[in-house]
Amino acid sequence: MARTILVVDDEESILQSLNGILSDEGFEVICAGSGIEALERIEEIIPDLVLLDIWMPDMDGVETLVKIKENYPMVQVLMMSGHGTIETAVRATKLGAYDFIEKPLSLEKVLLSINNALEFYRLEEEVNLLKAKDRDKYRITGTSRAIREVREQIKIVAPTNAWVLISGENGTGKELVARTIHGMSKRSHKPMIEVNCAAIPEELIESELFGHEKGAFTGAASMKKGKFDLAHEGTLFLDEIGDMSLKAQSKTLRILQEQRFERVGGSRTIHVDVRVIAATNKDLEAEIEKGTFRDDLYFRLNVIPIRVPPLRERVEDIPELINEFLLEISVSTNLDQKEFSEESIELLKRYHWPGNVRELKNLVERMVIMTPDTVIGAKHIPPPYNLESSLKDDLESSLMAGSYKEAKARFEKAFIEKKLREFKGNISQTAEAIGIERSNLHKKIKAYGLNNVKG
Numbered sequence: 001m002a003r004t005i006l007v008v009d010d011e012e013s014i015l016q017s018l019n020g021i022l023s024d025e026g027f028e029v030i031c032a033g034s035g036i037e038a039l040e041r042i043e044e045i046i047p048d049l050v051l052l053d054i055w056m057p058d059m060d061g062v063e064t065l066v067k068i069k070e071n072y073p074m075v076q077v078l079m080m081s082g083h084g085t086i087e088t089a090v091r092a093t094k095l096g097a098y099d100f101i102e103k104p105l106s107l108e109k110v111l112l113s114i115n116n117a118l119e120f121y122r123l124e125e126e127v128n129l130l131k132a133k134d135r136d137k138y139r140i141t142g143t144s145r146a147i148r149e150v151r152e153q154i155k156i157v158a159p160t161n162a163w164v165l166i167s168g169e170n171g172t173g174k175e176l177v178a179r180t181i182h183g184m185s186k187r188s189h190k191p192m193i194e195v196n197c198a199a200i201p202e203e204l205i206e207s208e209l210f211g212h213e214k215g216a217f218t219g220a221a222s223m224k225k226g227k228f229d230l231a232h233e234g235t236l237f238l239d240e241i242g243d244m245s246l247k248a249q250s251k252t253l254r255i256l257q258e259q260r261f262e263r264v265g266g267s268r269t270i271h272v273d274v275r276v277i278a279a280t281n282k283d284l285e286a287e288i289e290k291g292t293f294r295d296d297l298y299f300r301l302n303v304i305p306i307r308v309p310p311l312r313e314r315v316e317d318i319p320e321l322i323n324e325f326l327l328e329i330s331v332s333t334n335l336d337q338k339e340f341s342e343e344s345i346e347l348l349k350r351y352h353w354p355g356n357v358r359e360l361k362n363l364v365e366r367m368v369i370m371t372p373d374t375v376i377g378a379k380h381i382p383p384p385y386n387l388e389s390s391l392k393d394d395l396e397s398s399l400m401a402g403s404y405k406e407a408k409a410r411f412e413k414a415f416i417e418k419k420l421r422e423f424k425g426n427i428s429q430t431a432e433a434i435g436i437e438r439s440n441l442h443k444k445i446k447a448y449g450l451n452n453v454k455g
C-alpha cells in the first residue's frame with residue numbers, strides 16, 4: 001500500500017509542486033496550509049511521514065513538530081527550512097525531527113531524505129516489535145480453571161492470523177482479551193484500531209470504515225482514511241458487533257471477504273491486510289434466529305470463538321483481582337495500599353456480579369476512597385454487595401410496605417433469595433427444602449428476577 005505523506009506549508013505553490021512530484025513517485029499526498037490544519041489532518045489519516053515548513057504564521061513548524069511528536073511519536077517528520085532558519089532546523093532535529101531539507105528544495109535531496117526517513121521508520125517498527133514480545137502490559141488476572149482456559153486459547157490463537165469472536169457479558173474483560181491477542185501477535189508493532197459498532201450512526205458507517213475521498217459529499221473538505229485503512233497490517237477490533245445494523249453488516253461482510261474496498265466517493269481500489277477480532281455481549285445465534293444478524297457474517301467472524309466467563313462462574317478469582325486493583329490504585333495515587341479483610345472478601349464472593357469484573361473494579365475503587373481504615377471490613381461493604389445487610393434491608397422494607405400484598409411479596413423475595421443461596425442456586429433442592437413445588441418456585445424466581453442467584 002502506498003505510503004502517506006503530509007506536506008505542510010503556508011505557500012500554496014510549494015504545496016502544489018510537492019504534491020505533483022510526490023504523487024508521481026507513488027506516494028499518497030495530503031496537503032495542509034498551516035500547523036493547526038496539519039494537526040487535524042494527522043488525527044484523521046496518521047501519515048507515515050510529515051514534510052513540515054519551519055516558518056509559518058500562527059503556529060510555526062517547531063511548535064507543530066512538538067505537538068506531533070507528543071501524540072504520534074512514530075510519525076517521522078522532515079523539516080523544510082528557508083533562508084535564515086537553519087539554526088532552528090538543527091534545533092528541531094533535537095526535538096525529534098528526523099532531518100531537515102534546505103529551501104530552495106532540490107528534488108533529489110527531498111526524495112533521498114524521504115526514503116531514508118521511511119527506512120528508519122521501518123527499522124524502528126521492528127525494534128518495537130521485539131520489545132513488545134516480552135512486554136506483559138495487558139494482564140489477565142486469575143487462576144480459576146475458566147480463566148486459565150481463556151489464557152490458553154489466547155496463547156494458541158495470538159500468533160496466527162485467525163479471526164476471533166469474543167463473547168461474554170458486560171464487563172467480563174472482552175476488550176482486555178482482544179488487546180492481549182493483538183499484543184501477543186506478529187502485528188503488535190502496528191496499531192489495533194477499535195470500532196464501536198454500537199456508537200456509529202447508520203449513515204456514517206461507510207465513511208467511518210472505508211474513509212472518503214476529498215469532495216465525496218458536502219463537508220468532505222479533504223480525504224479521510226477509514227478504520228480499515230488505519231488498521232492495515234494491524235488488527236481491527238469490531239466491538240459490540242451484535243449492534244451493527246443489517247445494512248452495515250452486509251457492507252462489512254463484503255470487505256471482510258475481499259480485503260479490498262473503495263473509499264466513499266472514490267474509484268481507486270485499496271487493498272488492506274487486516275486481522276479482525278470481534279466482540280459481543282449478545283447471543284449471536286439467537287440474533288440470527290430473530291433475523292437481526294446475518295449468519296454468513298457470523299460464520300466468517302466466528303473462526304475461533306472465545307467465551308469469557310462471567311465473574312460469578314469464577315469467584316475464586318475475586319481475591320486476586322481485588323489485590324490487583326488495590327495495587328493499581330496505590331501506584332496511581334501514590335498512597336499506601338489498603339486491604340480487604342477475609343470476611344469482606346467472603347461476602348463479595350457470594351454476590352452475583354451482574355456487571356462482572358468492571359463492577360468489582362469500581363467497587364474496589366469506591367471502597368478505597370470511602371473507607372478511612374486501612375483494612376476494609378465486612379461492616380464497610382454496602383448493600384447490595386453485603387448480602388446479610390441487604391437481606392435485612394429487604395425485610396425491613398417489607399415491614400414498611402403499605403399493603404399486605406406488597407409486604408408479602410417483599411418478604412417472599414428475600415426469603416427465596418436467601419434459600420437459593422444456601423443451595424447454590426439449585427432449584428430442585430431449594431424447592432424440596434422449603435416445601436413448595438419445583439415449578440412453582442421456578443415461576444417465583446422468574447417473577448422476582450432471581451435467575452442469577454447462584455450462592
Ligand SMILES: Nc1ncnc2c1ncn2[C@@H]1O[C@H](COP(=O)(O)OP(=O)(O)OP(=O)(O)O)[C@@H](O)[C@H]1O
Pocket residue numbers: 139140141142168169170171172173174175176177281321324357358361
Ligand atoms: N481478568 C482480568 N484481570 C484484570 N483486569 C480485568 C480482567 N478482566 C477485566 N478486567 C478489567 O475490567 C474492566 C472491564 O474489562 P473490559 O473493558 O475488557 O470488559 P468488556 O467485556 O469489554 O466490557 P463491555 O462489555 O462493557 O464492553 C477493565 O478495566 C479491565 O481492565
Ligand SMILES: [Mg+2]
Pocket residue numbers: 174175239
Ligand atoms: Mg468492551
